[in-house]
Amino acid sequence: WRAGAHTDWCCLTLLYQLPGNEGLECAGNPQNLQGSKSGWLKVDPVPGGIAVNIGDMLSRWSDGRLLSTLHRVRMPTLEECTPPRSRHSIAFFMQADKAAMIECEEHDPISAGDFILGRLKSNYGQSRR
Numbered sequence: 643w644r645a646g647a648h649t650d651w652c653c654l655t656l657l658y659q660l661p662g663n664e665g666l667e668c669a670g671n672p673q674n675l676q677g678s679k680s681g682w683l684k685v686d687p688v689p690g691g692i693a694v695n696i697g698d699m700l701s702r703w704s705d706g707r708l709l710s711t712l713h714r715v716r717m718p719t720l721e722e723c724t725p726p727r728s729r730h731s732i733a734f735f736m737q738a739d740k741a742a743m744i745e746c747e748e749h750d751p752i753s754a755g756d757f758i759l760g761r762l763k764s765n766y767g768q769s770r771r
Contacts, residue, residue: 644717644729649710651761652737653700659687659731664722665715666693666731682714699737699757705746 644665659666667682685693695711718729738744740755752760 644715647714649712650695650697651758652697652735654697654736655695656734657693657731661687661689663687663729663731665729667716668711668713703744703746705748
């Protein structure tokens with residue numbers, strides 16, 4: 643995998659991809675009770691298009707009414723890498739200012755900064771001294 647299955651921590655991700663840079667795939671969020679059984683769907687670049695992913699921060703802020711987009715980037719097929727070339731894309735991760743409070747009905751209030759810090763710790767653990 644170029645990037646294994648994950649959700650983004652932010653509110654919203656805007657992903658700019660050029661045609662010829664295939665590989666992005668999305669799946670139904672496992673928290674969706676009406677979940678799709680379609681597996682992974684290709685999100686091929688569209689000229690002038692932007693792929694939009696909902697992130698974990700917005701999912702929490704919306705009390706789960708908006709679910710994070712589970713996505714990954716697969717390795718290129720033989721046809722896509724003949725001749726060999728790199729995959730180029732630009733991601734813009736939008737998140738609330740670190741002092742902004744994320745308040746909703748289902749969770750205790752938390753600052754956006756503490757939310758991101760918690761996500762970092764859950765992935766990378768406590769640093770060792």
